[in-house]
Amino acid sequence: MSDNASAAVPMPEIGAGDSNVPRETLRDFKKRMKQNSPETNMELENCLVDDYEVSTSCDGMVRKPTGVIYNNDMLRHKCVWDSRYPENPDRYSAIIQRIREQGLFDECKLIDVLRKFDKQLPATVIAQLEKLKNICEKFHPLETEKVASKYDAIYFNEHTYDSTLTALYSTLSLVKNIAEGVIQNGLAIVRPPGHHAQKDNFNGYCFINNVGCAAHYLLETQKLKKIMIIDFDVHHGQGTQQMFYKDNRVLYFSIHRYENGLFWPNLRESSFDYIGEGPGVGYNINVPLNATGLGDADYMAVLTHILLPIAYEFNPEFVLVSAGYDCLLGDEKGEMCVSPGFYGHMIKLLSGVAEGKLAVILEGGYFLPSLAEGVSMTLRALLDDRPAVLPPLGQAHKEVRQMINNIKCVLHEFWGCFKVYNRYDLEDSGMKDIIHHVVIKYFGKEFTPPFETRNCYPVMSAAVYEKCSNFIEDLKQYYGEFKRNKVCYGYDDDMGLHMDESNAIETPARLQAVYERFKELELDKRCVKIDIPELSGEEWAKKTHITSYVTQLTVEGYVPTAQSNDMYWNPKGSKISILKAVNTVLSVTDAVLSGNFASGVAIVRPPGHHAEPSKSLGFCYLNNVAVAARYALDTFNLEKILIVDFDIHHGNGTQKIFYDTERVLYLSIHKYEQGTYFPSTQDGSSTKTGRGLGTGYNVNVPFNSSRAQEKMGDTEYLNAFCRIVLPIAYQYAPELVIVSAGFDAGVNDLLGNYRVHPETFGHMIQLLRSLAGGRLIVSMEGGYNTTTLKHSMNFCVKALLGDPLPRLKIEMPKLHAYKAFEEVIDIQKEFWSILNVDKHLPDRLSGLALKEEDVEVLISRYGRKPSNEVNVSESVASEVSSMLKNISLMHD
Numbered sequence: 055m056s057d058n059a060s061a062a063v064p065m066p067e068i069g070a071g072d073s074n075v076p077r078e079t080l081r082d083f084k085k086r087m088k089q090n091s092p093e094t095n096m097e098l099e100n101c102l103v104d105d106y107e108v109s110t111s112c113d114g115m116v117r118k119p120t121g122v123i124y125n126n127d128m129l130r131h132k133c134v135w136d137s138r139y140p141e142n143p144d145r146y147s148a149i150i151q152r153i154r155e156q157g158l159f160d161e162c163k164l165i166d167v168l169r170k171f172d173k174q175l176p177a178t179v180i181a182q183l184e185k186l187k188n189i190c191e192k193f194h195p196l197e198t199e200k201v202a203s204k205y206d207a208i209y210f211n212e213h214t215y216d217s218t219l220t221a222l223y224s225t226l227s228l229v230k231n232i233a234e235g236v237i238q239n240g241l242a243i244v245r246p247p248g249h250h251a252q253k254d255n256f257n258g259y260c261f262i263n264n265v266g267c268a269a270h271y272l273l274e275t276q277k278l279k280k281i282m283i284i285d286f287d288v289h290h291g292q293g294t295q296q297m298f299y300k301d302n303r304v305l306y307f308s309i310h311r312y313e314n315g316l317f318w319p320n321l322r323e324s325s326f327d328y329i330g331e332g333p334g335v336g337y338n339i340n341v342p343l344n345a346t347g348l349g350d351a352d353y354m355a356v357l358t359h360i361l362l363p364i365a366y367e368f369n370p371e372f373v374l375v376s377a378g379y380d381c382l383l384g385d386e387k388g389e390m391c392v393s394p395g396f397y398g399h400m401i402k403l404l405s406g407v408a409e410g411k412l413a414v415i416l417e418g419g420y421f422l423p424s425l426a427e428g429v430s431m432t433l434r435a436l437l438d439d440r441p442a443v444l445p446p447l448g449q450a451h452k453e454v455r456q457m458i459n460n461i462k463c464v465l466h467e468f469w470g471c472f473k474v475y476n477r478y479d480l481e482d483s484g485m486k487d488i489i490h491h492v493v494i495k496y497f498g499k500e501f502t503p504p505f506e507t508r509n510c511y512p513v514m515s516a517a518v519y520e521k522c523s524n525f526i527e528d529l530k531q532y533y534g535e536f537k538r539n540k541v542c543y544g545y546d547d548d549m550g551l552h553m554d555e556s557n558a559i560e561t562p563a564r565l566q567a568v569y570e571r572f573k574e575l576e577l578d579k580r581c582v583k584i585d586i587p588e589l590s591g592e593e594w595a596k597k598t599h600i601t602s603y604v605t606q607l608t609v610e611g612y613v614p615t616a617q618s619n620d621m622y623w624n625p626k627g628s629k630i631s632i633l634k635a636v637n638t639v640l641s642v643t644d645a646v647l648s649g650n651f652a653s654g655v656a657i658v659r660p661p662g663h664h665a666e667p668s669k670s671l672g673f674c675y676l677n678n679v680a681v682a683a684r685y686a687l688d689t690f691n692l693e694k695i696l697i698v699d700f701d702i703h704h705g706n707g708t709q710k711i712f713y714d715t716e717r718v719l720y721l722s723i724h725k726y727e728q729g730t731y732f733p734s735t736q737d738g739s740s741t742k743t744g745r746g747l748g749t750g751y752n753v754n755v756p757f758n759s760s761r762a763q764e765k766m767g768d769t770e771y772l773n774a775f776c777r778i779v780l781p782i783a784y785q786y787a788p789e790l791v792i793v794s795a796g797f798d799a800g801v802n803d804l805l806g807n808y809r810v811h812p813e814t815f816g817h818m819i820q821l822l823r824s825l826a827g828g829r830l831i832v833s834m835e836g837g838y839n840t841t842t843l844k845h846s847m848n849f850c851v852k853a854l855l856g857d858p859l860p861r862l863k864i865e866m867p868k869l870h871a872y873k874a875f876e877e878v879i880d881i882q883k884e885f886w887s888i889l890n891v892d893k894h895l896p897d898r899l900s901g902l903a904l905k906e907e908d909v910e911v912l913i914s915r916y917g918r919k920p921s922n923e924v925n926v927s928e929s930v931a932s933e934v935s936s937m938l939k940n941i942s943l944m945h946d
Contacts, residue, residue: 124146131217265291272372299330306338359462663680663703719751
C-alpha cells in the first residue's frame with residue numbers, strides 16, 4: 055500500500071481543544087478537504103454533501119408583495135403627424151383602465167419612479183439619450199418628420215425624450231426593488247417600448263432598450279451573474295440580442311413571427327441558427343415562427359420543449375420578460391391567436407425560476423381589448439391569482455414542431471437537456487425517411503432609409519374589430535374577477551394512533567415530523583385549518599373499493615397474511631387512523647371544490663395509493679386519493695380529474711380503481727426495474743395504458759436502472775414534468791388535480807435510494823398550479839426518511855402559497871431516464887397528439903436557402919473562410935453543417 059493510500063483523512067475533532075475556539079463547520083471542513091486533497095474521490099465528495107443545506111437555509115423565503123409601476127408622463131409621447139399611429143397613448147390608458155376595473159392596483163405595492171440611474175447606464179445609452187434630447191428640443195413637425203424618416207418605424211414629438219426617460223427609469227426602479235428584496239416580482243407599464251432599440255439606432259417605436267439597461271444594471275450594479283431575458287413580443291427583439299450576443303451572463307430567449315425573414319424586422323439574425331458568439335455562443339435562443347394564426351398549443355409546445363428545460367438548467371438569478379402582447383388574438387400586426395389567459399400560464403410556469411424574481415416590462419401590443427386583458431392576466435399571475443382555465447391544447451402546428459427540432463439540433467452541444475438526444479447520420483439510408491431535416495431559410499430583405507412615416511401599418515376593418523372585441527369581452531366574463539389565493543389544510547393527531555412496535559418504517563413519527571415543521575415555518579398561520587367532520591368516509595370507501603372488503607376492514611379489522619409483512623393492525627387505533635385519513639382528504643377536497651379555497655393539503659397517514667379494490671398492500675388500507683376522486687366525480691359532477699403520483703413506488707391501487715374510465719387520468723412517475731421493484735408487478739409498465747373507455751388515460755413513467763450512477767434525481771424528475779406530465783395535462787385539461795405526494799424518491803430515503811431534493815418536490819407542485827384553474831390537492835403518501843419527508847411536504851405547501859422556491863441545479867438527464875421518456879412518448883402519442891413533436895435529430899444541416907452574401911456571412915461567423923462555392927449548393931450546406939457540429943469547440 056502506498057504512502058498516499060495509507061494516509062487517513064483528517065476529520066474535525068468534536069469536543070476537543072479550547073472550548074472558546076469555534077467548532078469547524080461542515081462547509082469549512084469541505085473547503086479544507088478540497089484544498090488539502092485536490093484529488094478527493096467521489097465517495098468523500100458525496101460524504102461531504104449536505105442534502106438539507108438548502109432546505110434549512112431558506113426558512114425566510116416567504117412571498118413578498120407584487121410591485122407595479124406606471125407614470126402618466128408617458129402619455130405625452132404621441133405622433134403629431136399621424137393620429138392613427140399604432141404606438142399611441144391609448145395603449146397605456148387601456149391597460150390602466152382595465153387594471154383599475156379589477157381593483158388590481160389595490161393588491162399591489164406601487165413603486166415610485168426613481169430618477170437617479172444616470173451613472174449606471176451604458177455609455178452607448180447615454181449617447182443615444184443625448185441624441186434624442188437634441189432632436190426633441192428642436193422639435194418642428196415638418197422638419198422632425200424628415201428626421202424620423204431616417205429611422206425605421208419611429209416618430210418624435212417635444213415630449214418623446216421625457217417619456218423615454220420615464221419608461222427607462224420606471225423599468226430600473228422596478229428591477230431595483232425586486233433585486234433588493236422589497237417586492238417579490240412586478241410589472242412596469244411603460245411606453246415607448248424598448249427591445250428594438252440598438253446601441254446606435256432608434257428602431258421600431260423604440261428609443262432606449264429598457265430591458266437591456268435593466269440587465270446591465272443587474273450585472274454591473276447588483277453584481278448578479280446570471281440573467282435570463284424572455285421576449286414574447288411577436289417581433290424579434292434584435293436590439294436586446296445584439297446587446298448581449300457575446301455575453302454568457304445573459305441568456306436571451308425570443309419567440310417571434312419570422313416567416314423566413316419576410317416579417318418585420320426582416321433580419322437574417324432573427325433565425326434559429328443565430329445562437330451567440332464567442333463566450334455567448336449557446337446563450338442566444340431564437341424561436342422564429344414561420345406561420346400565422348398560431349395559438350396557445352403552439353406556444354405551450356415551445357415552453358415545455360425549449361424554454362422551461364433551458365430556464366431550469368441555466369438557473370438564472372433574475373428573469374426579465376420583454377412582454378409584447380401583439381401575439382394575442384385580434385392584433386392586426388401579429389396575426390396570431392394566443393389567448394390573454396395564456397399569458398397568466400406563462401408567468402405562473404416561469405415563477406419557479408430565479409426564486410420568483412421576475413420583472414415584466416411592457417413592449418408591444420396594439421389591439422387594445424386583448425392588450426389590456428393580456429396585461430391584466432399577467433398581473434393577476436404575478437399576484438398569484440388562480441389562472442384562467444384553458445381549453446384542451448392539441449398538437450402544435452407542423453412549422454412549430456419543425457422549429458423545435460431545429461433548435462434542439464443547433465443547441466445540442468450546449469445544453470444537457472438536448473445533449474441527451476441521439477443524433478443520426480444523414481447518409482444512413484435506413485434513417486432517410488424518418489430523420490429530421492434542418493434547413494436554414496431566409497427570403498427577407500433589409501430595408502434602408504428613407505422610411506415611411508405615415509400609413510405604414512396594417513389597419514383592421516370595423517367588422518373584424520367588432521368581432522374580435524366581442525370575443526375578448528366573452529373571455530373577460532369567462533375569466534372572472536381576481537380572487538386571492540387561499541390554501542386550506544387537514545390534519546388530526548388521531549392519525550398517529552395507527553402504530554406497531556414491530557414496524558419501524560411507516561410510523562406516527564412521519565406525521566409528527568411533517569406537522570412540527572409545518573408549524574415551525576408558521577404555515578399553520580398562513581393556511582386555514584378545516585374541520586374534519588365525519589364525511590361518510592366509510593361510505594365513499596365502499597363506492598371506491600369492494601364493499602365486503604371495506605366492511606371487513608372496518609368491522610373485523612385487518613388480518614395479516616404471510617404475504618403482507620409490510621402490514622399490521624392495532625385494534626385500539628388503526629381503524630380510527632385509517633378512516634380519519636380518508637375523511638381528511640375528503641374534507642380538503644370538499645373545501646376546494648366548494649370554491650372556498652384555491653388549493654388544499656392533506657397531511658395524512660397511513661398512505662393509500664397501493665390499496666386495491668379488495669386488498670391492502672404496502673402500508674395502505676384505503677386508497678385516500680381514489681376515494682377523494684370518486685367523491686369529486688359523484689358529488690360535484692366532475693368529468694376530468696388528473697391524479698399525479700410521484701411516490702417512488704407505483705400506485706397500483708389507484709391505477710386499478712380507475713383503469714377503465716376516461717374521467718380520471720392517472721399519471722405515475724416511479725422506480726420500476728422491469729417489474730422487480732415494489733409492488734413487483736407488471737402493472738407499472740409503460741405499456742399499461744388503460745382499458746375500454748379508459749384506454750389512453752393511464753400513463754406510467756417507469757425508471758429501470760438501479761446502478762449507483764443512474765440514481766434518478768432532480769434533473770430527471772423536472773425533465774419528466776416538462777416532456778410528459780405538463781403536455782399531457784394541458785391536453786387533458788382537468789377540472790381538478792390531486793397529487794399522490796410520496797417523498798420516498800427523496801434523498802436518503804430508507805426505501806427509495808433516489809436523489810430528489812426536498813425543494814424539487816416544491817417545484818413539481820409549482821408546475822402543476824396552472825392546471826384546473828389552480829384547483830390542486832396535495833395528499834401525503836410515502837416517504838420514510840423523516841428529515842427528507844418533513845422538508846419535502848412543506849416545500850409543497852409553500853409552493854401552493856406562492857412562496858419563492860430555491861434555485862435548482864439541473865444538468866443533463868441520465869441515459870436511462872431519456873430512454874424511459876422516449877418509450878413513454880412513443881406509446882402515449884397515439885392518445886395524446888401534443889406529444890408528437892420530437893424527431894430523429896440529424897448530425898448536420900440538410901441544406902440552405904439563402905442569398906449568396908448570407909451564405910458567406912454564415913460561414914465567416916463560425917470562424918471559417920468562405921469556400922470557393924458561391925452558389926447555394928450541397929457542398930456549402932455540408933461545410934456549414936460541419937461548422938455547426940464543432941461550435942462546441944469554440945464555446946470551450
